[in-house]
Amino acid sequence: MSRVACLIHDASSAAGQGGFGAVWGSKRLKAISAIGSGSIRVNNPQALMQARLWQKKHYAFKLDNLKRKFMSVDFQSPPVPGTLYRSGKPRTGKRPQACVGCHSACRGRYEDGLGNEATCFTTLFYIYGRTLDIQRQASDLINRYGLNAAEMFWGELYLRDLHRSGNLGPGREIDSPLNFDKYGTIDFAEQLVKSIAYRNDGLGNDHQFGDDLAEGFVRAAAKWGRLEGPRGDFKTGRLLFPYWGLPMHKEPRSQLDWAYGTILGDRDINEHGFDQLRSNPTYNKKWGIPLYGSAEEVVRIYTDKMVPFQGDRLMLDFSSANMYSEHIAKLVSWHRYYTRFWKQSAQFCDWRWPDFLNLYGPGKVGSTGIAEPKFLNAVTGKNFTFLDGIELGKKIWNLDHAIWTLQGKHRDMVHFADFLYTQPSFSFRGMPEYMPGRENGKWRYIETLGRSFNRDKFEAFKTRFYKLQGWETNSGYPTASTLKSMGLGYVAKELEQNGKLGKG
Numbered sequence: 001m002s003r004v005a006c007l008i009h010d011a012s013s014a015a016g017q018g019g020f021g022a023v024w025g026s027k028r029l030k031a032i033s034a035i036g037s038g039s040i041r042v043n044n045p046q047a048l049m050q051a052r053l054w055q056k057k058h059y060a061f062k063l064d065n066l067k068r069k070f071m072s073v074d075f076q077s078p079p080v081p082g083t084l085y086r087s088g089k090p091r092t093g094k095r096p097q098a099c100v101g102c103h104s105a106c107r108g109r110y111e112d113g114l115g116n117e118a119t120c121f122t123t124l125f126y127i128y129g130r131t132l133d134i135q136r137q138a139s140d141l142i143n144r145y146g147l148n149a150a151e152m153f154w155g156e157l158y159l160r161d162l163h164r165s166g167n168l169g170p171g172r173e174i175d176s177p178l179n180f181d182k183y184g185t186i187d188f189a190e191q192l193v194k195s196i197a198y199r200n201d202g203l204g205n206d207h208q209f210g211d212d213l214a215e216g217f218v219r220a221a222a223k224w225g226r227l228e229g230p231r232g233d234f235k236t237g238r239l240l241f242p243y244w245g246l247p248m249h250k251e252p253r254s255q256l257d258w259a260y261g262t263i264l265g266d267r268d269i270n271e272h273g274f275d276q277l278r279s280n281p282t283y284n285k286k287w288g289i290p291l292y293g294s295a296e297e298v299v300r301i302y303t304d305k306m307v308p309f310q311g312d313r314l315m316l317d318f319s320s321a322n323m324y325s326e327h328i329a330k331l332v333s334w335h336r337y338y339t340r341f342w343k344q345s346a347q348f349c350d351w352r353w354p355d356f357l358n359l360y361g362p363g364k365v366g367s368t369g370i371a372e373p374k375f376l377n378a379v380t381g382k383n384f385t386f387l388d389g390i391e392l393g394k395k396i397w398n399l400d401h402a403i404w405t406l407q408g409k410h411r412d413m414v415h416f417a418d419f420l421y422t423q424p425s426f427s428f429r430g431m432p433e434y435m436p437g438r439e440n441g442k443w444r445y446i447e448t449l450g451r452s453f454n455r456d457k458f459e460a461f462k463t464r465f466y467k468l469q470g471w472e473t474n475s476g477y478p479t480a481s482t483l484k485s486m487g488l489g490y491v492a493k494e495l496e497q498n499g500k501l502g503k504g
């Protein structure tokens with residue numbers, strides 16, 4: 001019954017954001033278990049096997065010929081399961097664990113049973129736990145109690161900060177029962193997790209504090225009177241929840257695909273298709289990891305594959321001069337369309353796809369564009385092209401947008417939390433943020449830390465984005481002509497009946 005409750009499956013996978021756990025809770029549904037003997041019929045099993053062997057032979061990492069040893073989320077280097085705990089401390093006694101059919105196996109299971117299958121945000125929660133094993137126990141706790149890991153990671157740091165500044169504690173401005181004398185121990189993490197899960201003091205006694213937090217950290221901060229005013233936590237950036245009440249993920253002022261995709265959608269996109277553009281040059285500057293290529297080369301390889309906008313190199317120019325342009329609007333659109341179909345519907349793994357740049361591929365060119373339809377057609381028997389998938393993704397994106405419009409979404413609501421406009425982006429744990437961009441007419445990797453969004457320019461960007469989608473620019477509402485062009489005339493009718501159809 002908490003808004004930050006997830007649906008957990010396997011050991012550490014979750015439908016994390018969106019409050020699905022709360023929906024189940026409200027229906028008194030605790031779990032679903034399925035047992036069956038059927039299977040999914042594959043149209044052409046031989047073609048599917050051939051597609052897999054082709055992908056593995058030409059594009060997958062080879063243990064006897066590793067081109068990258070550092071952990072990455074693409075095809076060309078082996079994952080190092082569980083190493084995100086405090087930026088990587090591998091353990092012995094582990095074995096990889098994979099989704100069915102994946103050669104990569106990005107998760108780990110351990111002899112000691114701690115933190116099994118945990119990756120990403122789950123492994124970051126309680127980062128100041130006194131030992132790594134305490135942190136691993138803490139990540140298991142949030143999985144067992146079904147709490148959202150990203151929310152808990154940033155939220156726990158927020159509470160710690162409020163306690164250190166004297167605002168939070170027993171009888172203080174925010175009356176909290178948390179025992180900070182035990183900070184760093186598993187007892188503290190357990191009290192925090194239980195206070196949210198049971199809406200009490202985390203020790204079995206009634207307390208408003210847990211009830212407040214169970215509504216999510218932004219609602220709790222609002223209730224505590226901390227959001228308003230010139231020194232409010234959204235103004236100062238003390239509460240790092242930049243959009244829709246959801247926690248920070250990638251630095252929005254750097255990774256524009258992530259920031260705009262999220263604010264123009266409905267949740268943290270959690271789609272990592274362009275991450276390598278930041279992580280590879282950033283890790284190169286920070287730790288000397290070899291670059292995949294020059295900024296110009298990388299941008300060429302990526303943008304050549306981005307149909308129907310292929311060849312527009314400026315889609316990947318992350319410089320401040322280009323951050324509100326129609327080229328960036330195309331980047332955001334392409335990412336929305338690709339993921340709506342190829343990831344969210346056809347279920348290609350978010351860690352691995354799209355395979356833009358691949359050090360094993362010919363000329364470093366990855367398999368995206370060829371591979372996706374190869375797999376899909378083998379399974380379904382259809383004759384689908386890559387562009388067919390992008391266009392279907394565009395249709396799904398428009399359908400989603402129409403549903404949000406019916407639910408009340410309007411252009412005026414589409415803005416970031418204040419701190420993204422008022423505060424420069426900051427370095428988390430000393431990390432720079434390098435991205436490809438053009439400076440003085442030349443491509444290079446540029447440092448994007450230290451900048452903030454400009455409100456007026458972001459408004460102009462929204463207009464450009466809505467125009468590109470064919471939506472009404474004043475309201476952001478879908479228009480009849482755009483919907484009809486995608487076979488969504490019935491959606492236009494529904495919007496019209498509800499007074500939400502855009503003009504044009």
Ligand code: SF4
Pocket residue numbers: 097098099102103104105106107349350351352
């Ligand atoms: S999440 Fe992706 S990379 Fe990891 S095992 Fe599953 S399919 Fe492979």
